[in-house]
Amino acid sequence: MKDIKELISKMTLEEKAGLCSGLNFWYLKGIPRLEIPSIMVTDGPHGLRKQAGDADHVGLNESVPATCFPTASALAATWNRDLVHQVGAALGEECRQEKVGVILGPGANIKRSPLCGRNFEYFSEDPYLTGEIAKSHINGVQSQGIGTSLKHYAVNNQEYRRMTIDAIIDERALREIYLAGYEIAVKVAQPWTVMCSYNKINGTYASDNKKLMRDILKDEWGHQGLVVTDWGAMNDRPLALEAGTELEMPGSPNGNDAKIVAAVRSGQLAEAVLDQAVARILGMIAKAEQTLAKDFSYDPNAHHALARRAAAEGAVLLKNEGQLLPLPENAKVALIGRFAKHPRYQGAGSSLINPSQLDNLYAELVKLVGAANLTYADGYTEKADAADEALIQEALNAARAAEVVIVYAGLTDIYETEGLDRIHMQMPPGHTALIQKMAAAHKKVVVVLSNGSPVEMPWVNDVQSILEGYLGGQAGAGALADILSGQVNPSGKLAETFPLKLADNPSYRSFPGGPATVEYRESIYVGYRYYDSVAQDVLFPFGHGLSYTSFEYSQLKLNQAQNPDGAAVTVRVKVKNTGKVAGQEIVQVYVHDVQSSVFRPAKELKGFAKVALKPGEETDVTLELDRRAFAF
Structure with a gap:
């Protein structure tokens, strides 16, 4: 691409305004007469969701096959900067093959409440850990010459009324908790883009929020990239440009480009502000163009192996009485739970990845312990909202001769998805009933969990071992098999607190608020900062995780x-x-x-x-x- 200042000088006012919005759902506009290309951006954050056909932002239409890495909740539990960097680099490689210039992620929103429907996409309740893991993710992706989009900036900690809710927050909570993770990532990693959220913050929509987008992000933290809206998050186009929001996505015939032109011509908006925005957009296009000009192919088997290693390091051994795990050699094992053959390995919504391959725990354990040592039963239905007594009895029968019983349970898709928050922390009744009845019938029960956020465990004292697998991606089942069999020593630790019950959470009485506002009444006392300060007992504390060694x-x-x-x-x-x-x-x-x-x-x-x-x-x-x- 030619010199950016020279290009801007050759543009018409309409062309400059046009560059500030997308061409369509996934592409930015180009200007052929000036040899400015149109580049593609697409969803992440734990895999590439490139849609070859009809486009959407909620994971409805199919995307090209890609490696589904563990979701953010699992990656954060690795506490491994280098490993997350490797995952980021692999994501960048897949973007290079598919000619995608920017992958949308990672998400650095703080886990204020365990009920947020997108917690599986976010790292932690702690801003320092969030910032360090986000920084590593960004540096990994961008090491490949591919851009990232650090999201959803800012104070977007729920799905309920996320388009309009006004987050009322004090300055210390804003700075010490909800912005600090972004600050670390921006100052060190310089993401090509930062994505503004839908919500208001103290009365002003994020896209229009000059304090956040210009004063803090650009002037104070020194962000060199651009701000892009979440898809459809634009409020007042000229005001947003003045505030520091450069790019509106997706492209649509909504008249906003014309509003920019009119604002400049009327004197409402200085053309210098528009030129600065265009310069940032062109800078991103130029970097992406340089990378995407070269063809590239990644190794899907190597990426699957990396996904397995990441899932293994992100799994957390919560309990292991009597060192029941790893499984004794040649032990007769009953593997119970539909997830073992039909895994839940990612969340639902815009991050829904079409995996290049998919492991299941039953097949992986057969490889490690042998089919002769393994029996299986479903134990619950797909939705499991009610206990199926016939399936539970079938499971009890299958486990009768077993020396060790593994129950694979957790949360189904409907419990965790973009657009909806949970209303409680309970697991599906069918899962809970299965665990309780199995624990009553057997002395050696291991519970393996598949979920993106904390759950209540009324059976915690009735089972010997608990392995939190989170949403481990396409290779997550293989990683769990490695840990259960002792091929891998678990090393993950919780990046969030598991409270005993929902009412113990400090945001309980003010989450999700509404209909117009949500008040962050707990201020800086989020997660363990609250539980430790008031000496509140928890189920499993932040930073907890056991090992097979000492x-x-x-x-x-x-x-x-x-x-x-x-x-x-x-x-x-x-x-x-x-x-x-x-x-x-x-x-x-x-x-x-x-x-x-x-x-x-x-x-x-x-x-x-x-x-x-x-x-x-x-x-x-x-x-x-x-x-x-x-x-x-």
């Missing part, structure tokens, strides 16, 4: 830096694998303000590192905390 920490040292421009505090600790198998440990560093001038949480995550250790191996872990880690 680790020992020693020689913890804190050094305060003398250089005012460097780290404020350096944390050093020795970590040793004291068990009999290799494993990975996640060192987590939290800060607590002992004597604060304002209200502060009991603790806040400000550093982490994942280390792999062989039996008996020891290593030094060093983590540096900057001054921001102690600020409010």
Whole structure:
């Protein structure tokens, strides 16, 4: 592409205004006479959803086959920056093959409530972990010369009335919790685009919100890319351009291009503002054009193997009484649950991926333990909203001779989807009844969960082991089989708290609000920041996750830096694998303000590192905390 300033000087006012909206659902406009190409953007974030035919934004029409990686809730549970970077790079490779210039993701919205219908697409309740994982995802994708779209900016933490709801939030909560993850990702990774959300924030729609889109994002954080609307999120086109929202998607004959032209001609909008927006759009097109000019093919088998490794590291061993897992060698196993043959591996909505291949737990366990050692029964129906006593009895019969029973359960598609929030944290009654009756009949029961967000577990004390598999993508079942059989040592840790019950959540009384507003009354006390501050018991805490080995920490040292421009505090600790198998440990560093001038949480995550250790191996872990880690 030619020099951007020169191109802008050759454009008519109408052409400049036209570049500020899409050509159609997935393509940006080009200008053939100036040799400006039309590039394609499309949905992510955990796989490429490129639609070859009719287009939609809710996953209704089929897309080309692509690798379905674990969803964000699972990727965050890996706590592995390098692994997430590899997943991002693989996504970028698939975009290169399919000639897609920008993949829409990742989502960095905070998990304010476990009920949000899109929590499976988001990383964490913690802004630091969110920012670190989002940064790695973005850097991975963009290492391939493909753009990302960090979304949904900002304070979009529910699906209920997401198009119009007004999020009423105080400045500290906004800055410390809901913007901090975006800030980390933007400052370090520079996503090509940031996607504005549909909702209002303190009375102003996101697309029109100058404070968020220009003052904070561009001027304060130094974002060099552009802001694109979520599909249909534009409110007032000239006002949005002034506020810093450059690109409206999708393209539609709504008259907004003409409104820009009229605003410039009337003096309402300075043409310099329009030129700045066009320059950012052209900059993105130029980068994408350079990448997409070269043909590329990715290795689908290598990507499937990466998806399996990511799913394994994102699975969290929540409970393992008596070291029931890994499965004893040659044990007779009953595998119960329809998910074992018909997996639920992703959420529903705009992120719905057409997988290049799909593993199931039954077939994968047969490979590892042998068909002679495995029996199977459905146990519940597809929807499982009511217990099917005949299927439960069939499952009990199938498990009668088993030494270990694995029940594969969780949430069905209807429970977690874009556009709808959950109304409770319960699993389908058919799943719960199956687990309870199986636990009453057997002493060795393992529950494997497939869900994108926390669930209540009234049976938690009745089973010996619980493995949280989240929505593990197309290779998730193989990853679970690896963990169950001991081929892989689980190393995931929760990136969100599992409360005992919904009413314990700090947003319980104000979520989802409505009809016009939702008030963030809990302020900065989100997730563990609340539970730890009020000493509230939880089912499983943030950062929890067991291993098949054990680790020992020693020689913890804190050094305060003398250089005012460097780290404020350096944390050093020795970590040793004291068990009999290799494993990975996640060192987590939290800060607590002992004597604060304002209200502060009991603790806040400000550093982490994942280390792999062989039996008996020891290593030094060093983590540096900057001054921001102690600020409010």
